[in-house]
Amino acid sequence: MNSDIPDPSDWIDSKLSGLKDVDETLRCHICKEFFTAPMITGCGHTFCSLCIQRYLTNTSQRCPTCMQEQQISQLRKNVTVETLVEHFSAQRATILRVVKEAAKQPIPEVVEPPSSPDLDDGRRRSGRKRTRTNYTETLVSSDDIQVECPVCQAMLPGAAINRHLDNNCNDTGANGGNWLGTKKKTKPLRKIQRVNQASESVANVRRKLQDEGLSTSGSKQTLFRRYDEWVTLWNANVDNKTPRSKSDIKDDLRRWETTVVANENAQPVKMTIKNIDDRQWVQKHKEDYDYLIEQARKSILKKKQEKEKEQQQQQEGHQKAVDRREDNEPDMKRSETEGYQVVS
Amino acid sequence: MSGKRPSVAQKRLMKEYKQFISDPPQGISAGPADEDNFLLWECLIQGPDDTPYEGGLFPATLKFPQDYPLSPPVMKFTCEMYHPNIYKDGTVCISILHAPGDDPNMYESASERWSPIQSVDKILLSVMSMLAEPNDESGANIDASKMWRDDQEQFVKIVRGTVRKALGL
Numbered sequence: 001m002n003s004d005i006p007d008p009s010d011w012i013d014s015k016l017s018g019l020k021d022v023d024e025t026l027r028c029h030i031c032k033e034f035f036t037a038p039m040i041t042g043c044g045h046t047f048c049s050l051c052i053q054r055y056l057t058n059t060s061q062r063c064p065t066c067m068q069e070q071q072i073s074q075l076r077k078n079v080t081v082e083t084l085v086e087h088f089s090a091q092r093a094t095i096l097r098v099v100k101e102a103a104k105q106p107i108p109e110v111v112e113p114p115s116s117p118d119l120d121d122g123r124r125r126s127g128r129k130r131t132r133t134n135y136t137e138t139l140v141s142s143d144d145i146q147v148e149c150p151v152c153q154a155m156l157p158g159a160a161i162n163r164h165l166d167n168n169c170n171d172t173g174a175n176g177g178n179w180l181g182t183k184k185k186t187k188p189l190r191k192i193q194r195v196n197q198a199s200e201s202v203a204n205v206r207r208k209l210q211d212e213g214l215s216t217s218g219s220k221q222t223l224f225r226r227y228d229e230w231v232t233l234w235n236a237n238v239d240n241k242t243p244r245s246k247s248d249i250k251d252d253l254r255r256w257e258t259t260v261v262a263n264e265n266a267q268p269v270k271m272t273i274k275n276i277d278d279r280q281w282v283q284k285h286k287e288d289y290d291y292l293i294e295q296a297r298k299s300i301l302k303k304k305q306e307k308e309k310e311q312q313q314q315q316e317g318h319q320k321a322v323d324r325r326e327d328n329e330p331d332m333k334r335s336e337t338e339g340y341q342v343v344s
Numbered sequence: 345m346s347g348k349r350p351s352v353a354q355k356r357l358m359k360e361y362k363q364f365i366s367d368p369p370q371g372i373s374a375g376p377a378d379e380d381n382f383l384l385w386e387c388l389i390q391g392p393d394d395t396p397y398e399g400g401l402f403p404a405t406l407k408f409p410q411d412y413p414l415s416p417p418v419m420k421f422t423c424e425m426y427h428p429n430i431y432k433d434g435t436v437c438i439s440i441l442h443a444p445g446d447d448p449n450m451y452e453s454a455s456e457r458w459s460p461i462q463s464v465d466k467i468l469l470s471v472m473s474m475l476a477e478p479n480d481e482s483g484a485n486i487d488a489s490k491m492w493r494d495d496q497e498q499f500v501k502i503v504r505g506t507v508r509k510a511l512g513l
């Protein structure tokens with residue numbers, strides 16, 4: 001099947017079909033993608049920050065999974081799941097390829113998914129032999145060893161010492177900090193407040209939009225919705241481990257306006273997704289469709305013929321009424337011996 | 345890429361479709377009506393055994409909103425259907441297709457309602473069991489509702505007629 005759309009069914013038919021459940025668990029129930037900035041609800045369910053905020057803002061104040069009441073303010077970052085997604089999705093394609101290749105080989109083999117070097121901390125399970133390569137991989141390269149600068153006594157990586165000396169002990173140029181780790185901190189992004197349509201004036205919302213550098217055109221309703229969506233997109237971005245730039249988020253807002261808002265009153269759009277969809281799917285579907293119809297026709301005609309035969313053989317006065325229960329409860333069960341009669 | 349990135353709705357529907365065909369529910373066929381538009385699906389539902397709908401195959405469409413899966417799709421049979429919970433124009437009235445917010449049917453508990461964790465296969469399975477067991481609290485088709493309560497024999501007769509019609513017999 002089409003590998004452009006990775007999803008849990010990729011693991012079916014592989015030697016590690018159990019990974020389907022792992023794959024599924026690391027995906028958001030709303031968008032079916034791996035979690036982006038996962039947030040956990042008060043009831044313990046996890047969704048992407050953007051997905052759940054959108055849902056709680058626009059659709060319902062209940063958890064989509066268990067229907068318990070839920071507010072945006074109750075959401076908390078699910079850091080462990082975020083890390084888990086990061087590691088799993090980084091390895092996913094490799095594991096999938098390895099297990100699919102293993103499936104082709106006649107002799108079953110134990111497949112060890114390659115572990116990433118940063119997980120390899122030397123505390124390996126006993127019984128697994130280290131090879132030479134593993135040793136060299138885990139050795140610290142001399143370039144990573146901290147050395148003292150003979151001139152200014154600063155500690156810096158061996159790899160950087162020559163450049164440091166060439167720059168007369170002045171390293172503030174390249175990455176905005178010196179080697180002692182006092183890197184210039186980026187200002188943490190702050191979440192913004194939602195506005196209440198009942199109490200906030202249009203003028204205020206227009207000013208807020210202007211302050212953010214967003215469009216201020218449209219009806220009152222449009223302005224409120226635009227700002228609301230901006231808050232959702234922005235706050236979800238703040239939850240991201242590596243937040244995107246403000247102009248990226250503005251692009252997202254524009255996209256939202258062109259797909260969701262613009263199409264609410266218009267004709268359904270035709271979006272072409274040639275690279276992702278697969279003509280075979282549609283073709284297969286059409287064939288199934290025709291086949292099923294043909295089968296059903298045949299079976300009904302056959303039943304009808306059988307019925308007619310049966311009727312000829314049967315004595316007069318045979319009851320064809322549908323069973324009714326004594327207690328008047330409606331019941332559409334047919335009697336044991338006959339099917340529903342086809343009305344001619 | 346054709347310039348436009350697929351929306352959340354489109355991407356999710358592609359995944360749903362891929363999963364649907366990797367493990368299709370018995371008696372149900374469904375998929376996008378054409379490859380350029382994942383927001384409109386065609387489906388085919390087999391009438392459940394031991395019901396008047398037995399042996400029938402009923403075509404329907406699922407129309408997904410731009411904000412799917414926040415909002416549910418609309419399901420509409422494109423053949424003549426006679427059922428208490430199906431409007432005369434074919435639109436299906438079933439709790440799983442109602443968001444917890446909109447409330448034409450108070451009796452539906454929130455847990456049976458639409459939520460993004462539902463999916464196309466769950467909708468179609470619910471519709472299949474709705475064919476087997478009409479819900480007489482929601483009368484989308486009042487005539488059919490009454491007939492089903494008061495005159496089973498006639499109800500079955502009408503349904504069998506629609507079964508044959510849907511198959512072009």
Ligand SMILES: [Zn+2]
Nearest residue numbers: 028031048051
């Ligand atoms: Zn999500």
Ligand SMILES: [Zn+2]
Nearest residue numbers: 043045063066
């Ligand atoms: Zn929950």
Ligand SMILES: [Zn+2]
Nearest residue numbers: 077078079080
């Ligand atoms: Zn902690």
